[in-house]
Amino acid sequence: MADQEERINTELSLLQTMYPDQVQYSAKAREMKYRSAAGAFALRLPSGYLSQSADLPEVLSASAGNKDLREPLKQQVASLLAGEEMLDSIVSAFDELAEEAVKQPPVESGSDNESGKKIDSKATVVVWLHHLLNTNKRKLALSPTPGVSGVTKPGYPGVLLYSGPAEAVHSFVNELKQQNWQAFQVRLEDDEEWLLGHGTGVIEVEAMKDIVAEVGEPRKEAFLEAMRMNSR
Structure with a gap:
């Protein structure tokens, strides 16, 4: 067991040297995150990684632009030799997948994809949580697919608000929903993108009034109604 953990620590140390500021690892959750200019992915290292049971890392998320790369990255992981250090190979495989994904020519604005949805459609989703306290969940909530902006509020209740490309927003909300929540509503x-006070990206605020300030007067009533709050 000690030898296993030493190998993992050595592998992660080398990886962080190769990709400074791009690789993050949570020892408690055994989760590794990688982010590049093209996209990002997250892995969970099972307890049997690099041990005799030779379990493979689990792909939690993977995307480039608005493209979900989880399945192709899972296939790449499955093709690697179990029992050996493979995180560097996974990063390289993801970089290739992400580069290929962003190289694909964009579909003309307003044209339909196979599902019949507008390629350039936007969305905003507001989620009410019984609470948002867990540090790992708070970090995950702040790391959506590139292109998605939003606001999160920890505590009782917890609130998540995400806005941006419809496919990316709904995909990330569905990913969060898979976590273990006491209540996730x-x-x-909304099929429109909300312009937030802080601009792009996702920020964490302390109170409900801070979210109201972020959404501004045009969206204040809609947000307060969603939270079952009277604005008066």
Whole structure:
């Protein structure tokens, strides 16, 4: 067991040297995150990684632009030799997948994809949580697919608000929903993108009034109604 952990620590140390500021690892959750200009992915290292049971890392998320790369990355992981250090190979495989994904020519704005949805469609989703306290969940909530902006509020209750490309927003909300929550309620779904006070990206605020300030007067009533709050 000690030898296993030493190998993992050595592998992660080398990886962080090769990709400074791009690789993060949570020892408690055994989760590794990698982010590049093209996209990002997250892995969970099973207890049997690099041990005799030779379990493979689990792909939690993977995306580039608006493209979900989880399945192709899972296939790449499955093709690697179990029992050996493979995180560097996974990073390289993801970089190739992400580069190929962003190289694909964009579909003309307003044209339909196979599902019949507008390629350039936007969305905003507001989620009410019984609470948001867990550090790992808070970090995950702040790391959506590139292109998605939003606001999160920890505590009782917890609130998540995400806005941006429809496919990316709904995909990330569905990913979060798979976590173990006491209560996870989608309170609002809008087919428009909300402009937030802080601009792009996702930020964490302390109180409900801070989210109201972020959404501004145009969206204040819709947000308060979703939260079952009276604005008066």
